[in-house]
Structures are given as structure tokens and as C-alpha cells.
Amino acid sequence: MMALYLRDLKLATRAGGGALTGILFFMAVVAVVPFGLGPDLKLLAQVGPAMLWIGALLASLLGLDRLFQAEREDGALDVMLMQETPLVLTVFVKCLAHWTASGLPLVLVSPLLGLFLNMEPTAIFATMLTLLAGTPAITLIGAMGAAVAVALPRGGLLVSILVLPLVIPVLIFGVSAAYAAVEDPAPFLPPFMILTAITLFFAVIGPAAAAVALRASSE
Amino acid sequence: MPIRLRVDGLAASRGEDPIFREVCLVLDAGGALLVTGRNGTGKSTFLRTLAGLHPADSGTILLEGVTDPTAPVRESLQYLGHRNAMKRDLTVAENLVFWARFSGQAGDPAKDGDAALEAVGLGGLGHLPFGYLSAGQQRRAALARLLVAHRPVWLMDEPTAALDTASERMVEALIARHRATGGIVIAATHQALDVPGAQTLTMSGFAVPT
Incomplete structure (x- = not known):
């Protein structure tokens, strides 16, 4: 399984891999916000966490459709389906590698982008923490969509649309936890716990559902 | 214990159309x-049905003599x-090492890959x-995958x-070597492959053998 993880990381970082695309998209989205909203520093600080979250959400959706499609196109999926290793585990490891290559970098660059948006250190740190807890859920939910659309030649948009309703809760609790850290009366912990619970929930459901869809699509 | 592949009454369809019906065969260790x-x-x-990648309408596929x-x-x-x-962006050796490890092959994958x-x-x-390889070289590299991740039955x-x-002579030699070590080879081909003692199955489309 380590071999699969390392291979997917290598593929993501080499030419043609999607790791950099997500980060550049994230930076582009967040960098244009100050220009669009104008030089109102207070307003920027206020919308900061939400903008970071929306940017990260869209950037994570970007490369998800290739998660299984690339494997199917070169025939590797057929061989993976025939292994003794449970397919659920294979899917989970692929998700983990995908998140390490394209989700984790988003979390790491978010403090820098927070500065663009005039956010306070507490808000930046809280947003980073919620992104760290929430982005794995986006990948795991996306794996289900990617598996369903694996046989479709232009599944990219379909995957995003299938997945979007399911990731809305992640966005809601991620943003509300980030705001709760800076606005006093609201407690930080409850929304953050729910966010973590969503991630754990989909860590179980996501790979299982994706495995079923992949088996069905091999016909 | 030598292995034996037993296929009984296998049938499969694509959508509504039957592709083959009632295919029965027995292949002993070393058979082709x-x-x-x-x-x-x-x-x-037919090959994908045997591999479990295409649903069979009916029939059984049994492999006797395996450990589990x-x-x-x-x-x-x-x-x-x-x-x-194989992945285009990885080197040939990386591809082979990955498949050897992923298939749970014991031993030193790098050395097996070179061999x-x-x-x-x-x-x-x-x-x-x-x-970077040409189409023929890519095919040969793909054949090398069969050697690094050992399985008793090859579907080609x-x-x-x-x-x-x-x-082509090299492929015949690989097949012969695999059969000599007690493996089974099932190959679909247009070319006249020289596989001594092989059974043949001629697919005829929708005609149902009686």
C-alpha cells in the first residue's frame, strides 16, 4: 500500500500532475478578491475566512475527476480490481495520496493568502486549522463522484456538480468554526468537532461507496 | 499440488446481446x-469475464489446487x-517495482524488475x-509486468x-517458460502464435454452440 501512496505522490508532482494546478487556482481566486472588493481593509478581514474556504473548496474539486479516470485510461484500474488487497483500501490510499499532493499544499499556503486579505493572526490560524480538518472530507466525498463518473469521457464538470451538495456542510461548519475563533460570543469547538466528524464519517463511507461504483463501472 | 482451471457453462452478454454461451473447458497445470x-x-x-471484470450471466470459474x-x-x-x-510519467523500472510491490510479491522488486x-x-x-518508449517496447514492458508479479494463470x-x-518469438518463449513452471496461459490472438499442445477456442459471434 505504501507503494501505491508513493507512486501517486510521484505522479502528482511530476510533469502533468495536478498538484500545482490546485495551488495556482487557489492563489488566483484569493488574490483577485481584494481587487474586486476594493481597498476596504475591514471588509476584507471580515470576508477573509469565507474567501479562503471557498477558494480551497473549488481548488480541491479541480483535479478530483482524474483520480480514477487516469487509472482506467491506461488499464491500471483493471489490474487493481483483481488484486487481493481490498478495493476499499486501495481507494482510501489513493485519496490519502491525492490529499497529500493537492489538499495539504492548499492548507500550507492559506496563511500567506490570509495576509492578502488583512486577516488577524488568530483568524489565519483558525482558518488553517479548519482547512486541515475539512479538506480531507472534500477529497473523500469527491472520490465517490470520481468513481461514479469514471467511465464518462468528460466527467469533470459532472463530478463537481455531483459532489457540491455533499461538500456544502463541510463549507458551512468550516467557515463557522473559523469565524467563531475571532468573534467572541460564538464557541469554536462545536462547529469544529462537527467538521472533524464529517471528515471521519466520509473516511468510512467515501472509499466504500467509491469501491462499489468502481466495481460496477468495470463492466 | 498442481493447479487446474475449470470453466463450466460460462455465458456473458453485452447489454442485450449474448456474446457467448455454454463455454466449458478444463486446463491443467502447464496447459494453454x-x-x-x-x-x-x-x-x-471472454477474457474479461474470466478475469471477473465483466459480469457472467451464468456458469462457474474454478481454480483448483491454490492455497486458499x-x-x-x-x-x-x-x-x-x-x-x-503503465504510467507514462514514471520510468519503466518504477512502474515494474510498483506492480511487484502492489501485487504483494516477495523478494527484491528492483532486481526482479531488471531481470x-x-x-x-x-x-x-x-x-x-x-x-519515451515506442509502441512495441511499451508492449514488451507491459509483458515484463507478468514476470514481476507472479500469478499462476495469465490472461493475455x-x-x-x-x-x-x-x-513474437520472445512472447512464445515467455509462454513456454510460464507453462513449464506449472502455469496456465490463456491468450486471445490474431497472429499465429506457436504454442505447442494448446487447446483452441474459436469465437463465432452470436452463434450458439450445440
Whole structure:
């Protein structure tokens, strides 16, 4: 399984891999916000966490459709389906590698982008923490969509649309936890716990559902 | 204990159309089966059905003599499809090492990979990205995968596609070597492969054998 993880990381970082695309998209989205909203520093600080979250959400959706499609196109999926290793585990490891290559970098660059948006250190740190807890859920939910659309030649948009309703809760609790850290009366912990619970929930459901869809699509 | 592949009353369809019906065969250790027939008669579908990648309408596929009889048969098969199952951006050696590790092969994958490349006539090309190779070389590298991840039964779909005559002899030698060690080979092919003592199965499209 380590071999699969390392291979997917290598593929993501080499030419043609999607790791950099997500980060550049994230930076582009967040960098244009100050220009669009104008030089109102207070307003920027206020919308900061939400903008970071929306940017990260869209950037994570970007490369998800290739998660299984690339494997199917070169025939590797057929061989993976025939292994003794449970397919659920294979899917989970692929998700983990995908998140390490394209989700984790988003979390790491978010403090820098927070500065663009005039956010306070507490808000930046809280947003980073919620992104760290929430982005794995986006990948795991996306794996289900990617598996369903694996046989479709232009599944990219379909995957995003299938997945979007399911990731809305992640966005809601991620943003509300980030705001709760800076606005006093609201407690930080409850929304953050729910966010973590969503991630754990989909860590179980996501790979299982994706495995079923992949088996069905091999016909 | 030598293995034996037993297929009984196998049938499969694509959508509404039946592709083949009532295919029965027994292959002992060291046996081989050549699946022939015109384009579109279901050779690939037959192999994919055996591999568990296409649902069978009816029939059973049994592999006797394996260590764990309850495990699905597909885990004892090695499938070489039309596509090579190799990543263009990784080197040939990285591809092979990955498949060896992923298939749970014991031993030193790097050394096995070199030996396998030597056997398919690609010795010394392991450091090149797979995408740099020509179509025939890519096919040979894909054949090397069968050698690094050992499974008793090989399912080969057009193994000699894009290969020159010398490489076809090489494929015949690989098949012979695998059979000599007690393996079973099932190959779908257009080319006249010289596989001594092989059974043949001619796919005829929708005609139902009686």
C-alpha cells in the first residue's frame, strides 16, 4: 500500500500532475478578491475566512475527476480490481495520496493568502486549522463522484456538480468554526468537532461507496 | 499440488446481446488455450469475464489446487489487456517495482524488475520514462509486468499487438517458460502464435454452440 501512496505522490508532482494546478487556482481566486472588493481593509478581514474556504473548496474539486479516470485510461484500474488487497483500501490510499499532493499544499499556503486579505493572526490560524480538518472530507466525498463518473469521457464538470451538495456542510461548519475563533460570543469547538466528524464519517463511507461504483463501472 | 482451471457453462452478454454461451473447458497445470475469432466476436469479453471484470450471466470459474480455495479466482490471475497498465510519467523500472510491490510479491522488486526487462529484451532501458518508449517496447514492458508479479494463470489479450516477429518469438518463449513452471496461459490472438499442445477456442459471434 505504501507503494501505491508513493507512486501517486510521484505522479502528482511530476510533469502533468495536478498538484500545482490546485495551488495556482487557489492563489488566483484569493488574490483577485481584494481587487474586486476594493481597498476596504475591514471588509476584507471580515470576508477573509469565507474567501479562503471557498477558494480551497473549488481548488480541491479541480483535479478530483482524474483520480480514477487516469487509472482506467491506461488499464491500471483493471489490474487493481483483481488484486487481493481490498478495493476499499486501495481507494482510501489513493485519496490519502491525492490529499497529500493537492489538499495539504492548499492548507500550507492559506496563511500567506490570509495576509492578502488583512486577516488577524488568530483568524489565519483558525482558518488553517479548519482547512486541515475539512479538506480531507472534500477529497473523500469527491472520490465517490470520481468513481461514479469514471467511465464518462468528460466527467469533470459532472463530478463537481455531483459532489457540491455533499461538500456544502463541510463549507458551512468550516467557515463557522473559523469565524467563531475571532468573534467572541460564538464557541469554536462545536462547529469544529462537527467538521472533524464529517471528515471521519466520509473516511468510512467515501472509499466504500467509491469501491462499489468502481466495481460496477468495470463492466 | 498442481493447479487446474475449470470453466463450466460460462455465458456473458453485452447489454442485450449474448456474446457467448455454454463455454466449458478444463486446463491443467502447464496447459494453454488460444482464443481465436474475427474482430468483435467476443475474445476480449471472454477474457474479461474470466478475469471477473465483466459480469457472467451464468456458469462457474474454478481454480483448483491454490492455497486458499475460498479466495476469488481473479486474485490468481494476471490480466494483460489492450492497455498496458503503465504510467507514462514514471520510468519503466518504477512502474515494474510498483506492480511487484502492489501485487504483494516477495523478494527484491528492483532486481526482479531488471531481470524481467532483460527477459523481454529491454535490458538497460529501465531508467527511461515509459512514455519515451515506442509502441512495441511499451508492449514488451507491459509483458515484463507478468514476470514481476507472479500469478499462476495469465490472461493475455493480443499479447503480440505492435510487436515485431522477433518479439513474437520472445512472447512464445515467455509462454513456454510460464507453462513449464506449472502455469496456465490463456491468450486471445490474431497472429499465429506457436504454442505447442494448446487447446483452441474459436469465437463465432452470436452463434450458439450445440
